[in-house]
Amino acid sequence: LESKWDTRVTNGDLYCHRCLKTTLATVPCDGCSYAKYCSQECLQQAWDLYHSVECSLGGLLLTLGVFCHVALRSTLLARFEDVGKVRMTLCGEMCNRDVSSPEGKNLAQALSYDLGGEREQRGKTVETSVPGCGIDGKYENNYNAVFHLLPHTENHSPEHKFLCALSVSALVRQLQ
Secondary structure, X not given: OOOOOOOOOOHHHHXXXXXXXXXXXXXXXXXXXXXXXXXXXXXXXXXXXXXXXXXXXXXXXXXXXXXXXXXXXXXXXXXXXXXXXXXXXXXXXXHHOOOOOHHHHOHHHHHHHHHOOEEEEOOEEEEOOOOOEOOOOOEXXXXXXXXXXXXXXXXXXXXXXXXXXXXXHHHHHHHO
């Protein structure tokens, strides 16, 4: 007898969607069929941190793909405070920069200094070699580090930029 439902277990069904612990008896989310957790505690922590927003977007996130999902989750986990700081610095830089001048051409490179290329330590300004990294050269645990993972947008194809813009606009529209 052939079933009309796809009942195969996928790799994603074997792990908790919050802590990634291997689990065979998952606790499902009440609001969607995608999220599964190893315990009621993991479910509640995920709900409090990010899943309360993601839950209603399940189908859209599956359609847009994993990169869009990761981008949304990173923003939700940053709790918008760090995102707001980066945005304000970015907006300030763009308003004060003449984009037609040679030094305004590579905005990502120029912003790397202001957004993560230097740090205050004991009253001294210390320049780091990699934007988003601390003085020890390791990525920090904040949105600034995530922001600096992809500074080479000038090398992206128009198709890739369009797909990113479309993904962002679809998410923003659903979240409003």
